[in-house]
Amino acid sequence: MKTSSETQIRQLLDARAEAIRAKDVDGVMTAYATDTVFYDALPPLRHVGASSARERVEAWLGGYVEGAPSVEIRDLTIAAGEDTGFCYYLYRVSGRLTTGTEVDMWVRATMCLQNAAGRWIITHQHDSVPFDAQTGAAVFDQAP
Amino acid sequence: MKTSSETQIRQLLDARAEAIRAKDVDGVMTAYATDTVFYDALPPLRHVGASSARERVEAWLGGYVEGAPSVEIRDLTIAAGEDTGFCYYLYRVSGRLTTGTEVDMWVRATMCLQNAAGRWIITHQHDSVPFDAQTGAAVFDQAP
Numbered sequence: 001m002k003t004s005s006e007t008q009i010r011q012l013l014d015a016r017a018e019a020i021r022a023k024d025v026d027g028v029m030t031a032y033a034t035d036t037v038f039y040d041a042l043p044p045l046r047h048v049g050a051s052s053a054r055e056r057v058e059a060w061l062g063g064y065v066e067g068a069p070s071v072e073i074r075d076l077t078i079a080a081g082e083d084t085g086f087c088y089y090l091y092r093v094s095g096r097l098t099t100g101t102e103v104d105m106w107v108r109a110t111m112c113l114q115n116a117a118g119r120w121i122i123t124h125q126h127d128s129v130p131f132d133a134q135t136g137a138a139v140f141d142q143a144p
Numbered sequence: 145m146k147t148s149s150e151t152q153i154r155q156l157l158d159a160r161a162e163a164i165r166a167k168d169v170d171g172v173m174t175a176y177a178t179d180t181v182f183y184d185a186l187p188p189l190r191h192v193g194a195s196s197a198r199e200r201v202e203a204w205l206g207g208y209v210e211g212a213p214s215v216e217i218r219d220l221t222i223a224a225g226e227d228t229g230f231c232y233y234l235y236r237v238s239g240r241l242t243t244g245t246e247v248d249m250w251v252r253a254t255m256c257l258q259n260a261a262g263r264w265i266i267t268h269q270h271d272s273v274p275f276d277a278q279t280g281a282a283v284f285d286q287a288p
Contacts, residue, residue: 037221037232039252043274045234045286046252077181079258079267081225086256088181088268090189108183108190110254110270112230114223123223124232126254128272130187131282138275138282142189 005080008120009087009113013076020071023061029054032122033114039126041107053125068095069103074144083115090144105129105140149224149264153231153257156264157220164215167205173198176266177258183270185251197269212239213247218288227259234288249273249284 012031019027029050038047040056047053061069076089088111094104112124131138156175163171173194182191184200191197205213220233232255238248256268275282 039232039254039272039274041272041274042277043283043286045250045274045288077268079228079256081228084223084225084228084230086228086230086268088183088256088270106189108270108272110183110256110268112223112232112254112256124221124230124254126232126252126270126272128183128185128252128270129275130183130185130189131273131275133186136282136284138280139187140280142187144189 005082005085005115005120006078009078009080009085012113012120012122013073013087013111017071017073020061020069025054025058025061028057028061031120032125033116036122037124039124039128041127041129063097063099064103065096065098069093070095080113085113085115085120087111087113092143106143149226149229149259150222152264153222153224153229156257156266157217157231157255161215161217164205164213169198169202169205172201172205175264176269177260180266181268183268183272185271185273207241207243208247209240209242213237214239224257229257229259229264231255231257236287250287 016031032050034050036050036053038053047056072092074090078087089109090106092106096102107127110126111122113120114123129138160175176194178194180194180197182197216236218234222231233253234250236250240246251271254270255266257264258267273282
């Protein structure tokens with residue numbers, strides 16, 4: 001049971017990665033619970049609900065030029081029981097923004113999932129980068 | 145079963161909050177898995193293992209003057225099955241550092257837990273603040 005749940009979550013992540021590559025916002029959002037709570041790397045403190053999270057995903061993918069961003073996942077850990085699971089990983093996001101700025105940074109991600117009627121959905125996501133306590137600046141140059 | 149798991153996780157969080165108030169590092173660390181992976185609000189990108197997480201907790205609590213920090217938890221959500229669970233919440237941390245600096249900020253927190261031999265332990269924790277994409281500065285003034 002446990003192994004099967006973890007396999008299903010891995011498939012969800014693969015499908016999500018595919019949707020991100022295709023800039024398919026509907027495809028990305030299909031995995032989210034309606035009442036999902038998303039702590040993003042950018043403000044606000046949190047997005048409550050899938051429509052708020054969707055706006056953020058749309059702005060994120062729309063901010064990059066065609067073919068970008070590139071997302072590389074590292075050190076993925078998945079744990080899941082029958083109806084509750086989580087995973088966490090690091091990802092490197094890189095590519096050129098439509099403003100011309102080049103992005104290349106490592107982000108920490110945690111996803112919490114629940115199985116609703118036989119389907120895993122993301123009820124909570126937390127993405128972030130650390131900040132330097134001395135300068136107050138977000139730290140983008142930390143690589144795993 | 146589910147309700148009982150969630151109650152146990154709530155008790156773990158209460159005991160942890162009590163240990164933080166007492167600056168009892170051993171008390172805080174008792175809830176962590178040996179191989180816990182901690183994404184903290186400050187660098188590095190991650191702490192792997194309880195001894196690395198412990199150093200961070202020690203530095204955090206030791207950085208405040210006596211009686212501080214004060215930690216206020218808001219909007220806690222807990223979900224748990226028999227052996228896998230998670231929770232997420234916002235917390236306000238405030239107080240004077242030993243350097244004289246006054247801290248008052250809202251942090252997002254996610255904890256992922258597993259039940260090992262009848263006891264819940266934190267296998268992953270993720271704490272962060274968002275950053276401003278324009279300035280690259282961490283954002284401390286967001287309140288829920």
